[in-house]
Amino acid sequence: MTDSPPNPVAAPFGKTQDGTEVQLYTLTNAHGLQVSITNYGGTITSLLVPDKAGKPGEIVLGFDNVSGYQSPEFRKAGPYFGALIGRYGNRIAKGKFTLDGKEYTLAQNNGENTLHGGKKGFDKVLWQAEPGTSAEGQTLKLSYLSKDGEEGYPGNLTVTVVYTLTADDALKIDYSATTDKATPVNLTNHAYFNLGGGKDVLGHEVTLAADRYNVVDAGLIPTGELRPVQGTPFDFTSPHTIGERIAQVPGGYDHNWVLNSATGQPAATVYEPTTGRTMEVTTTEPGLQFYTGNFLDGTLKGASGQTYGKHAGFCLETQHFPDSPNQPKFPSTILKPGQTLHSTTIYKFGVRQ
Numbered sequence: 001m002t003d004s005p006p007n008p009v010a011a012p013f014g015k016t017q018d019g020t021e022v023q024l025y026t027l028t029n030a031h032g033l034q035v036s037i038t039n040y041g042g043t044i045t046s047l048l049v050p051d052k053a054g055k056p057g058e059i060v061l062g063f064d065n066v067s068g069y070q071s072p073e074f075r076k077a078g079p080y081f082g083a084l085i086g087r088y089g090n091r092i093a094k095g096k097f098t099l100d101g102k103e104y105t106l107a108q109n110n111g112e113n114t115l116h117g118g119k120k121g122f123d124k125v126l127w128q129a130e131p132g133t134s135a136e137g138q139t140l141k142l143s144y145l146s147k148d149g150e151e152g153y154p155g156n157l158t159v160t161v162v163y164t165l166t167a168d169d170a171l172k173i174d175y176s177a178t179t180d181k182a183t184p185v186n187l188t189n190h191a192y193f194n195l196g197g198g199k200d201v202l203g204h205e206v207t208l209a210a211d212r213y214n215v216v217d218a219g220l221i222p223t224g225e226l227r228p229v230q231g232t233p234f235d236f237t238s239p240h241t242i243g244e245r246i247a248q249v250p251g252g253y254d255h256n257w258v259l260n261s262a263t264g265q266p267a268a269t270v271y272e273p274t275t276g277r278t279m280e281v282t283t284t285e286p287g288l289q290f291y292t293g294n295f296l297d298g299t300l301k302g303a304s305g306q307t308y309g310k311h312a313g314f315c316l317e318t319q320h321f322p323d324s325p326n327q328p329k330f331p332s333t334i335l336k337p338g339q340t341l342h343s344t345t346i347y348k349f350g351v352r353q
């Protein structure tokens with residue numbers, strides 16, 4: 001006899017524009033948490049988490065059919081709801097970098113820069129999916145081969161991402177990758193959280209274990225300066241609501257914080273006072289892009305008809321720093337043949353009464 005949970009349930013999630021059927025895998029645990037992930041883009045479409053009264057509710061932005069992720073409005077807005085991001089999460093300046101003396105030119109999709117992998121990043125491809133269970137809980141293993149030259153990147157990159165919904169109420173994401181040519185890699189997930197279910201996230205309290213952040217230019221490319229957060233609206237070393245100082249940050253938060261390593265603290269802690277929900281993020285990554293849904297403008301509507309307006313959700317994208325391939329002083333994002341990239345991020349949920 002075994003008391004391990006059954007495998008995640010698979011259900012049809014509609015057809016892509018080229019007619020391919022897509023699946024939705026739903027992972028559950030014994031405490032009422034439930035996460036749904038589609039093999040299109042490895043996208044988290046729904047995450048139900050109990051509030052302080054024990055009532056599960058939706059805490060991510062998403063759609064109930066793959067068509068939502070392929071609509072003209074979604075493509076135009078490009079918010080990357082819940083998706084796996086690669087080959088390089090965040091921006092590479094001018095879509096160019098030099099590696100081992102050779103210059104590579106990438107697909108440019110964010111002005112002159114490359115953002116989140118290029119025109120067809122990992123968020124827009126079909127992943128091979130394998131539902132299962134581990135000692136920790138239900139799992140979904142997703143695999144993708146990014147071919148040599150895809151979006152301009154060198155090397156055949158084999159990527160595996162394992163989502164686990166754990167018995168202790170965490171969504172764990174394990175990333176691994178190997179390559180046959182040196183290439184930059186920076187993998188993340190682009191979930192937009194809203195722990196309260198309200199129209200915006202400005203009342204959420206956020207703490208970030210980061211004493212410095214990456215200063216960026218007008219195109220959101222790092223200047224190379226890692227500036228202390230102290231005395232600025234970027235100081236979340238003690239809890240602050242998202243809304244408290246956001247007006248002092250032109251455009252809103254869309255920056256990469258330099259995580260304090262070896263503090264043992266979570267990289268981020270979020271608390272939503274009306275529902276009591278909490279989220280703690282821990283990661284092996286050195287950086288955290290905290291983005292407050294500044295570009296959402298109400299043109300997209302969610303699964304139950306709610307309008308996704310400005311600041312309807314926030315992202316905590318664990319990653320290396322933006323534009324690392326062009327910034328020799330930043331932690332390296334270059335994966336070489338013979339090496340295996342491993343990266344783990346855990347989003348742990350709870351409530352405060």
Ligand code: GLA
Pocket residue numbers: 077078079080090115220254289291295315317
């Ligand atoms: C990241 C970027 C933002 C924006 C969003 C998607 O968070 O840093 O500038 O592109 O993705 O809209």
